[in-house]
Amino acid sequence: MAKLTKNTLFKTDRPRAETLIDRTTRAAREILEDQAEQRELKTARLRKARLEREACTPGNAPGATSKGARKKSRSSLAKKAEGPGGTTTAGTSTAGGASVNPKEKSPFAAL
Structure with a gap:
């Protein structure tokens, strides 16, 4: 058996070289942290600016918005796009590329 000494018993590992992936990961993490x-x-x-502004305007309650400033839901916007009977009134394209417009005569109406 080999003689046990300080150099043979406690081997110090050399720090491995930083790979390209390690450098990229470290740089990305630094950017994300910044x-x-x-x-x-x-x-x-x-x-802080919002709280100061709200403190200066006593007439408005915090968190209250006017009716005009409220966002409209997607369902209410979709309902406005639909005409009577649930059909769309604007000329939109279908999968076949034909325009869907109720005022337009259908090529199948004559059949």
Whole structure:
């Protein structure tokens, strides 16, 4: 058996060389951490400005929006696009490329 010494018993591993993937991963993580930090700072700054603005305007309740400023749901927008009977009134294309317009005469109407 080999003689046990400080050099043979406790081998120090050489640090392995950083691969291209490791460098890319490290750079991406640094970028993401920087962006997250900037986003948190911006959010805090905007929150502070909003709270100050709301404190200065006593007439408006916090979180209240006017009716015009509310977003409309997709279902209400879809209902407006539909005409009577659930058909669309605007000329839209179908899978075959033909225009769907109720005022247009169908080529099959004569049959």
